[in-house]
Amino acid sequence: MDFSYTEVQQMLQDQVQKFVQKSYDFDTRNSIVASEEGYSKEFWQLFAELGWLAVPFTEDDGGLGGSAVDLIVMMEEFGKANLVEPYTSTAVLCGTLIAELANGEQKEALVNSIIAGEVQLALAYIEPQSRFNPFNVETTAVVEGDAITLTGKKIGVLNGEAADKFIVIARESGESLDRDGLSAFLVEADAAGVSRRSFPTVDGKRASLVEFDQVKVDTSTRLGGTGQAADALQAATDKATVGVCAETVGALESLLQKTVEYTKTRKQFGTPIATFQALQHRMADMFIECQLAKSIVMMAAMSLDSQDEGIEKTRAVSAAKSRVGKAIKAVGQEAIQIHGGIGMTEELDVGHLFKRVTALDIQFGDGEFHTERYASL
């Protein structure tokens, strides 16, 4: 047993920490959030140069190994800084789906451009009726000869605004809850019939509602076998779920640290509020929550990297998301409460971290959903 980081992991962590310290303070983040693109293209290029965009990919695919543990080491640091760059969407979610499904030719074109930071991608899979079930898909893909017609509505498409291409999950056969019959298609964002309504999200990112109205694509845009995308979709969302769990752990640790610091400097009744035992115990509980969240995310990442059965991995992922969901409520709400009025303002980073973890709780299914999924497996 050894919970220490490898040299590569240590290096990744140091790199991200240095970058954040040097270049990603609260003011910088605010100006990125307010910018037209909603993320920094310059930083995205830097991520590419530093190899961060290669982390989710295996060496065979030209990446750095693709281990989930590498991913969580890095994403925890992203979370601490409340980064808004669309790492999860492009590199983890779409990256994994491509790695799992694409043929040699497709991979050649796509993986390299992801790693080089040349392309932005978004996964369009959730629909108005699907809530947190990724296999509840009514968007249709109708084949006629070499042409395929996509029709349907997707919601909560993260990075939908910046995306050059969408990976669209659509049904070629079966009923709306079946795993069989789902395919993945690569669709140019500016293809005829694609319309998107984009908006900022509560945590400073961008997302879109995307409609596909009789969008014509070629069969060569299908990733993987006909109607065979479900397992890869599961793998991609599971991996990305562990990634955002780690991001959450980082954000929660940031919230804890900022809260502890604040209570040492904020004085009321002639003494730092940190001296009130009522608050001390609550911060001790926040610490415990962070530690448990961190532990279970490591468990899930190790499970993904192991030879466990698919179902074991999925259970591990749900366990992590469920437990992290609990920590989100506990630590997030306490951080605001212990800050008092100032925690309620846009001026302080604490409120933004609170909003980030609230959004991460929703992403890929909230804690309650994952508790139920865990129980059902």
Add this chain to the structure above:
Amino acid sequence: MNAYFTAEELAFQEEVRHFLQTEFPADLKAKVDASIRLSKEDMVRWQKILFEKGWAAPSWPAEHGGTGWTLTQRHIFATEMGLIGAPEPIPFGMKMVAPVIMTYGSEEQKQRFLPDILESNVWWCQGYSEPNAGSDLASLKTSAVREGDHYVVNGSKTWNTLGQYADWIFCLVRTDNTVKKQEGISFLLIDMKTPGISVKPIVLIDGFPEVNEVFFDDVKVPAENLIGEENKGWTYAKVLLTHERTNISGVPRGKRKLKALRKLAANTQDGFGKPMSENASFKKRIAEAEIELKALEYSELRTLASLSVGKAPGPESSILKIVGTELAQKIDELFLELAGYNALPYVPDQFEDDFDGEPVGPGTTAASALTYFNNRKLSIFGGSNEIQRNIICKAVLGL
């Protein structure tokens, strides 16, 4: 023991219900139901309707134009208002400064200020908190120095709710530095248009500038605006605080919200072909909230019954404040949970009156996160829930 209303009280309830159903403007109700923020004009319009009916000031004695209602009548009125979603009067004038003026103000001050509060002609805001005086309010520093027939005020107040609309502010100011901190505080009324006052909005995490900082730079305030005696302001404010904390449980609002939540659950898909209203664990969470609300309701009724027989409001109000606010926050969480991905859009403008774009929906689901964020304030203001627990420890448990 029983918790029944008398025949007269039931008749009164019927009258209130009928009035609200016919007189609460449909456009305002539509806004409330759609989570659209009411404008100052909306709130004033509704207050004036209540004024016409003679119901603007349920808690005031009849001699000042109040209803002169019993506590139970006031409870019934507040309940019916909450159930239909009619906004309560903005508390700062009606519930906060008016009772102080009535109790400690001069005859002249009563005549000058109370009628405009009753008619909602003048908007007040509360200037107690300062950047360094929050929970420890008595350590406030904004100073008022007497010079001839006026005070010169310097310092800053913060967290002034809706101060951007305010015509007047009632302030606690320091008039003596040499005594125990509670004993050097005075209660001063200040016209917001006085030279030297500036207001800076503070945007909260839901994107709306609900509160403000108010700066005082050599502001000349006529001495006649002092309430009661100099250096007695703390006593006045404290007496008021215990009274203010009745009707704070938010039970009616909670009932209305839970009803809306059930409806929404029936219209929200669980992703597996059924509505969320059939999801066993979500049903359990709604049930828990309802049960908590019942316990709170009966705690409030017990308090009401004891107040009705002349007992002074005591630390019971701390229970109502703590449980009421924490339950309201729990209910917000349930809305957030139902909204799922639909809670992600951050488009605060679409819940403002003058929004003319295409809203991001469906319905008001995108309001759920904003409401969840905003209502974190409930456990912070009005005496934080930690301070309320301290009060229970001290005043009830003798710790």
